[in-house]
Amino acid sequence: MITSRPDKRREKRLIALLLLLLVVLCAANLWFGSVSIPTSAVWDILCGGEGEKEVWRFIVLESRLPQMVAALLSGAALAVAGLLLQTAFNNPLAGPSILGIDTGASLGVALVMLFCGGSLGLTESTTLTGFTAIIAGAFAGSIIVLGTILFFSTLVKNNIMLLIVGIMVGYITSSVISLLNYFATAEGVHSYTIWGMGNFSGVTGEQLPYFALSVSVGLAIAILLIKPLNALLLGDRYAANLGVNIKLTRNLLLIVTGLLTASTTAFCGPISFIGLAVPHIARLLLGTSNHNTLLPVTLLCGAVTTLLCNLICILPGESGILPINAITPVLGAPVIIYVIINQRKIQYFN
Amino acid sequence: MESTTTILSAQALSIGYKTGHKGVKQIHGDLHFALHRGELTCLLGANGSGKSTLLRTLAAAQPPLSGEIRLEGDDLTGLSERELSRLIGVVLTDKTQTGGLTVYELVALGRQPHTGFFGRLDRHDRQVVEEAIEAVGIAHKAHSYMAQLSDGEKQKAMIAKVLAQECPLVILDEPTAFLDAVSRIETMTLLHRIATSQNKAILLSTHDIEQALVLADRLWLLRKGCGMRCGVTEDLILNGDLDSLFDRRDICFDRAHGSYYPSVQWEKEIVVEAADDTLLHWTINALNRNSYGCRIAPDGDATSLPRLTVTDAHTLSLHTAAGVQQFATFATLIEELRKPM
Structure with missing residues (x-):
């Protein structure tokens, strides 16, 4: 007889803790910044008050709030994209940046930005058309790279070899971007370079709804795929035997990962390590590969991690904002190294 | 069907x-x-x-x-x-x-x-x-x-x-x-x-x-x-x-034991007598491995061949033209058989 029941308390406590952290970090992202605004004033502005100074109101509502939401959404999107890739490729070391998917998105963005002139950079003045062009470019680029990797995955069965193929595809894409830069105008290169450093502050209040919409659609489809994702842990042939339509599921996974990676990359630049490291943090904290709980926890962990990174970026205060890609590897790389060193002890690796 | x-x-x-x-x-x-x-x-x-x-x-x-x-x-x-x-x-x-x-x-x-x-x-x-x-x-x-x-x-x-x-x-x-x-x-x-x-x-x-x-x-x-x-x-x-x-x-x-075995290329032949089937099976196994073909219940023409009688696992008698040798284990028997005649 199976008498004992699995312990669900750990899951519940973890989710409560992450939600608490999320709220605290959201608040911290609104409270801190390069301009010092008193706590009471921030609260007042958020509650719809006029605020003591018009400029404070502008900073909180038009700069800090969109930046906070952008960080939260990007983190959730990239972390979930990473988890989907790791399950789909049967490879715990897969991720949007390692497989060159965000480089693909970058290439799409570069093509649009550099060849439609510097005016199409993601600035405040970007028109809706320019914007759609950039997102479409990023989506096309990421889907093409994903499709290429997926094609290679049918030829190369070895996981490590497939990762190396992904890295090579990433290199080729990067060199195409370098060539594009070489031929582009100075303004184009400038706006591309600034974008390439990764920045959550680039998303304006008007852009935010579009960003939020595309990320929400991606995350919603990901949540609908939880059942087939669990079956895919057994591999394609077992999953097919459990009634999963492999082709449809793989195509949906491809589109969702492309959409999530492309929209974050288009709006905030290529952000490394979130997609690779956060699913591991979530698995280690949660102690299961079951997507029923792993997917929501990964989503929350992603949001918390990027909010933390963004907070670190704005900590220098008046001297300016650090690029996000200076922070994420410092947090992400040690996680991956820890996971690789301890892989024999970590259940989901075996 | x-x-x-x-x-x-x-x-x-x-x-x-x-x-x-x-x-x-x-x-x-x-x-x-x-x-x-x-x-x-x-x-x-x-x-x-x-x-x-x-x-x-x-x-x-x-x-x-x-x-x-x-x-x-x-x-x-x-x-x-x-x-x-x-x-x-x-x-x-x-x-x-x-x-x-x-x-x-x-x-x-x-x-x-x-x-x-x-x-x-x-x-x-x-x-x-x-x-x-x-x-x-x-x-x-x-x-x-x-x-x-x-x-x-x-x-x-x-x-x-x-x-x-x-x-x-x-x-x-x-x-x-x-x-x-x-x-x-x-x-x-x-x-x-x-x-x-x-x-x-x-x-x-x-x-x-x-x-x-x-x-x-x-x-x-x-x-x-x-x-x-x-x-x-x-x-x-x-x-x-x-x-x-x-x-x-x-x-x-x-067929008797339900297993596959490599067929024997023997150079020498020997007549085997054993007290029961188990002894016979493993005796043949040992002899085959050492390039001996085994004859069980031979015809008249086999009288010139050496003969091995196994009464139990510790009583193995080898009859040759030179006389009778007793062995207590297969180890000693095999050692004798491997010597050039």
Whole structure:
């Protein structure tokens, strides 16, 4: 007889803790910044008050709030994209940046930005058309790279070899971007370079709804795929035997990962390590590969991690904002190294 | 061939691959067979004889080139993925990524064909999962991670998964391939018990002929280029069908002991007398290995040959022209035999 029941308390406590952290970090992202605004004033502005100074109101509502939401959404999107890739490729070391998917998105963005002139950079003045062009470019680029990797995955069965193929595809894409830069105008290169450093502050209040919409659609489809994702842990042939339509599921996974990676990359630049490291943090904290709980926890962990990174970026205060890609590897790389060193002890690796 | 217990039958089945545009690589043609509820059927054959292709075709993972497979009366190729997932369960040798799932979570995956869109388990599902885990005897490990299980226990968990799927037909591809001797016997015994007690048709491919001959209700013998022989195990053994399973002259089948052995190229001959069958069997084994051909109950012309009399395991007498030598062990006997005469 199976008498004992699995312990669900750990899951519940973890989710409560992450939600608490999320709220605290959201608040911290609104409270801190390069301009010092008193706590009471921030609260007042958020509650719809006029605020003591018009400029404070502008900073909180038009700069800090969109930046906070952008960080939260990007983190959730990239972390979930990473988890989907790791399950789909049967490879715990897969991720949007390692497989060159965000480089693909970058290439799409570069093509649009550099060849439609510097005016199409993601600035405040970007028109809706320019914007759609950039997102479409990023989506096309990421889907093409994903499709290429997926094609290679049918030829190369070895996981490590497939990762190396992904890295090579990433290199080729990067060199195409370098060539594009070489031929582009100075303004184009400038706006591309600034974008390439990764920045959550680039998303304006008007852009935010579009960003939020595309990320929400991606995350919603990901949540609908939880059942087939669990079956895919057994591999394609077992999953097919459990009634999963492999082709449809793989195509949906491809589109969702492309959409999530492309929209974050288009709006905030290529952000490394979130997609690779956060699913591991979530698995280690949660102690299961079951997507029923792993997917929501990964989503929350992603949001918390990027909010933390963004907070670190704005900590220098008046001297300016650090690029996000200076922070994420410092947090992400040690996680991956820890996971690789301890892989024999970590259940989901075996 | 059709009977009330038949769950799957194939008529004039041709299996193989489509290569390129119109090319077809047929591996076997004109196969006729049936699978029955409540029976364990073992598919035997050398590597490359087409075992995996046949299993894949039967599991509807690859279409037949021609011919017909009927599963519970319906044409196999006409069934939807969802219908198939409730009729045929498989256990494969594929590498999985399930180390981070508990046994319970893994077995619960077997309920996917029966659960709704989000895969939520209701009370009945949980009961089926628990019964499956108990049936394979790993209830004490139900909440352990897959990564913490031994290879034998992992295979039992996969079998529990397929039981939770509640399919009347279960197909296993070399389920004992990576297991040690004890786990092999346990797994095969378990499968035979499940076939009988749960009235399932179980088909498995294996290289473990010894266990298959003990536990299989029916054997399917697949030989490259020669089609497939099907029948109840003992009929096939006694009809000599196993003698030609492997297309090799230097490998023979020992009907008395149900095992294959390399045929002997002997240089010398010896007459053997032993007190019982066990002594005789192992005496011949030792002599064959040392290049001696054995004569049992020889004709008159054998009087010039040396003669070995084995009364018990410690009384071995070697009669030669030079006289009689006594040995207390096979070690000393073999040492003597190896000396140049």
